[in-house]
Amino acid sequence: xxxxxxxxxxxxxxxxxxxxxxxxxxxxxxxxxxxxxxxxxxxxxxxxxxxxxxxxxxxxxxxxxxxxxxxxxxxxxxxxxxxxxxxxxxxxxxxxxxxxxxxxxxxxxxxxxxxxxxxxxxxxxxxxxxxxxxxxxxxxxxxxxxxxxxxxxxxxxxxxxxxxxxxxxxxxxxxxxxxxxxxxxxxxxxxxxxxxxxxxxxxxxxxxxxxxxxxxxxxxxxxxxxxxxxxxxxxxxxxxxxxxxxxxxxxxxxxxxxxxxxxxxxxxxxxxxxxxxxxxxxxxxxxxxxxxxxxxxxxxxxxxxxxxxxxxxxxxxxxxxxxxxxxxxxxxxxxxxxxxxxxxxxxxxxxxxxxxxxxxxxxxxxxxxxxxxxxxxxxxxxxxxxxxxxx
Numbered sequence: 380x381x382x383x384x385x386x387x388x389x390x391x392x393x394x395x396x397x398x399x400x401x402x403x404x405x406x407x408x409x410x411x412x413x414x415x416x417x418x419x420x421x422x423x424x425x426x427x428x429x430x431x432x433x434x435x436x437x438x439x440x441x442x443x444x445x446x447x448x449x450x451x452x453x454x455x456x457x458x459x460x461x462x463x464x465x466x467x468x469x470x471x472x473x474x475x476x477x478x479x480x481x482x483x484x485x486x487x488x489x490x491x492x493x494x495x496x497x498x499x500x501x502x503x504x505x506x507x508x509x510x511x512x513x514x515x516x517x518x519x520x521x522x523x524x525x526x527x528x529x530x531x532x533x534x535x536x537x538x539x540x541x542x543x544x545x546x547x548x549x550x551x552x553x554x555x556x557x558x559x560x561x562x563x564x565x566x567x568x569x570x571x572x573x574x575x576x577x578x579x580x581x582x583x584x585x586x587x588x589x590x591x592x593x594x595x596x597x598x599x600x601x602x603x604x605x606x607x608x609x610x611x612x613x614x615x616x617x618x619x620x621x622x623x624x625x626x627x628x629x630x631x632x633x634x635x636x637x638x639x640x641x642x643x644x645x646x647x648x649x650x651x652x653x654x655x656x657x658x659x660x661x662x663x664x665x666x667x668x669x670x671x672x673x674x675x676x677x678x679x680x681x682x683x684x685x686x687x688x689x690x691x692x693x694x695x696x697x698x699x700x701x702x703x704x705x706x707x708x709x710x711x712x713x714x715x716x717x718x719x720x721x722x723x724x725x726x727x728x729x730x731x732x733x734x735x736x737x738x739x740x741x742x743x744x745x746x747x748x749x750x751x752x753x754x755x756x757x758x759x760x761x762x763x764x765x766x767x768x769x770x
Contacts, residue, residue, distance in 0.1 A: 417526035424545045518741035521549035530623035539734035557747035558627040581766040586703045593699035600692040654709045669702040729758040
């Protein structure tokens with residue numbers, strides 16, 4: 380396992396050598412200058428994914444406290460020291476003294492296991508998973524597309540649980556096609572509009588807010604965005620914001636929702652100053668916080684390239700929702716905070732599901748589009764059930 384760890388480090392260094400960051404560009408994107416280098420980089424990525432899977436299986440088989448190698452004659456755990464060994468081995472090109480001690484301890488545990496032998500058939504799962512990925516036609520097409528470059532605004536590799544940036548980009552390409560196919564269905568489009576309206580209205584009602592003005596802004600946004608005559612302006616405006624492809628993932632999930640959650644995790648100083656002032660009453664804090672949020676949005680409106688465009692309509696909706704979310708995450712109400720946290724976790728969970736080989740079929744566009752809508756309905760139902768607790 381130490382040798383495998385060392386090999387992985389070298390392979391990661393080899394892959395990093397082909398990044399733009401290593402050549403003076405933006406870190407995290409691939410710089411493939413020839414078909415040969417593109418193929419080499421793809422093979423290194425595949426090798427790393429297989430190595431990560433093998434490393435994980437080895438840790439579970441040889442280092443996990445539940446392994447037969449760590450059981451005493453009575454069948455119980457061999458000792459408290461084995462509990463911590465499930466974590467990944469430290470990355471280093473040479474074995475440290477700590478790693479050597481761990482290795483020696485593992486050898487002692489192995490010797491004490493007497494005639495108990497690990498079942499190597501467990502590795503069949505690894506072989507099957509690698510073979511399945513090779514059969515994902517849609518994903519394999521995206522791997523080929525990666526050689527020419529897949530545009531993106533922000534790498535969400537860790538957020539969505541992908542093993543590498545390359546895997547994230549390939550799945551992103553597939554999901555764009557999947558959402559496009561799913562939203563060709565008028566019923567699916569109508570459902571997304573309806574569920575968005577319902578969930579956000581319920582959130583406002585849960586916070587004891589009047590949703591009338593929000594509903595007006597929401598319907599104006601839907602009507603304006605549905606007009607084909609505005610699509611060119613939408614595309615130009617969003618591209619000026621760094622959105623590379625106008626798709627449901629890129630606009631709604633990535634640019635609007637995930638960015639909003641990041642902003643909520645690091646609110647402006649003016650907002651924190653209000654919430655943390657212990658001399659103010661909760662009611663005054665909430666009112667002042669709402670004013671602070673509106674001031675931030677008003678300032679952003681002044682710099683809009685298109686005063687009546689997509690972002691203007693988006694800000695009109697945000698004026699009603701952001702104060703509720705900020706107060707929910709930062710305010711004293713545990714009941715509202717619980718709902719806001721659930722809302723966030725379900726949204727992030729939905730996105731993570733989409734990027735999972737186990738949750739979505741990356742075989743054909745049709746299969747992926749079906750899975751996308753199924754997960755969307757499941758997560759929407761979870762949020763609706765949580766918001767229904769206000770009754």
